[in-house]
Amino acid sequence: xxxxxxxxxxxxxxPTNPDGDQRPRGFSDAELAAMTxxxxxxxxxxxxxxxxxxxxxxxxxxxxxxxxxADARLVDEVLGEGEVQVKLADGTRVQESVMPxxxxxxxxxxxxxxxxxxxxxxxxxxxxxxxxxxxxxxDRIPRGAMNIRPVLGELRDAAAARADDPRAGGGWHEVNxxxxxxxxxxxxxxxxxxGGDGPVxxxxxxxxxxxxxxxxxxxxxxxxxxxxxxxxxxHVLQVGDVPAAALAAQDxxxxxxxxxxxxxxxxxx
Numbered sequence: 001x002x003x004x005x006x007x008x009x010x011x012x013x014x015p016t017n018p019d020g021d022q023r024p025r026g027f028s029d030a031e032l033a034a035m036t037x038x039x040x041x042x043x044x045x046x047x048x049x050x051x052x053x054x055x056x057x058x059x060x061x062x063x064x065x066x067x068x069x070a071d072a073r074l075v076d077e078v079l080g081e082g083e084v085q086v087k088l089a090d091g092t093r094v095q096e097s098v099m100p101x102x103x104x105x106x107x108x109x110x111x112x113x114x115x116x117x118x119x120x121x122x123x124x125x126x127x128x129x130x131x132x133x134x135x136x137x138x139d140r141i142p143r144g145a146m147n148i149r150p151v152l153g154e155l156r157d158a159a160a161a162r163a164d165d166p167r168a169g170g171g172w173h174e175v176n177x178x179x180x181x182x183x184x185x186x187x188x189x190x191x192x193x194x195g196g197d198g199p200v201x202x203x204x205x206x207x208x209x210x211x212x213x214x215x216x217x218x219x220x221x222x223x224x225x226x227x228x229x230x231x232x233x234x235h236v237l238q239v240g241d242v243p244a245a246a247l248a249a250q251d252x253x254x255x256x257x258x259x260x261x262x263x264x265x266x267x268x269x
Contacts, residue, residue: 026077031070032267038071041113042078042264045102048115049257052101054250059116064104067111075113078263079104083206084246086118088125089199094118099256101248117247123166125199129218131163132156134193144185151175151186152193158239159220166219172240178233194220204245212243 027035041062048060064072082096092107103114105121114120133156135149158173182190195216202212209226221243225234248256 027074027267032074035068035071035074037067038074039268041067041071041075042260045113045115046257046260046264049099049102049253049260052115052253054101054117054248054253059114059120062113062115064111064113065109076104078260078267079113083204084118085203086122086246087201088121090125092121092125094122096248097256099260100252101256102260115253117249118242122200122202122242122246126214126218129198129214129216130195131159131218133159133217133220136189136193141189142185144183145189146183146186147180148182148186148189151180151182151190155194155217155220155237155239159217162219162240166241169240172238172243174239175237177235177237194222197222202242202246206245210245212246 041064044062048062052060064075067075079097079099079102082098082100084096086094092105095104097104101115101117103116103119105112105114105119133152135152135156138149141148154175158169161169198214198216200214204210204212211224213222215222219239221238223236223238223243223245224232227233
């Protein structure tokens, strides 16, 4: 996570008001009691975190579109902002909470919480993309290229094996561009054949900064890792499902359920 939510801070400090109450200072007893819709959304999120199985269950959505402003503020305060942010080409925004596996999704028309390894809209965004990586004939490769045809051939085969199921083939297939001798011409042809940037742009800040961008080919992702000076230190292509650097794991959900339970206890005890 990036840092604690205000809910975490309240859980740690448990401030006591002049009446001896240990509820957060941001809301009075009467305000918390009135925020029934916000409490219901958080309770539903807790139940979903406790019961969800990533490998077998569909994502769980909890609609927030009709939430009153005060209730929405309560939800935002409890959830905070976690490590992963997603921008989709259609304007949809996804923000992981400080509880991994619990996400906030906002579109132009709706907003909701979602319990999943990553919200369904991310996978849905890349599904319509073409699945085939095309390797140009030798006489179509510009002068100055060196390794582009074997790299594209490797990507073509990996993408074809995962065209119908991104998790096929035993997981992700990775091509490490940092370690390969690639000329500027190679990289230009690679960019062209992969169709540039696709509809998904992910920033994951769990272990340094990792930017994950879908390409124009289904299930082909570009991962760029940056150090503290914002210098790229690793550049890889992954073929398969959404890269693991952006996903919550099953163990994360169990930990998040416990954490959310404790935070709600600090608000409502």
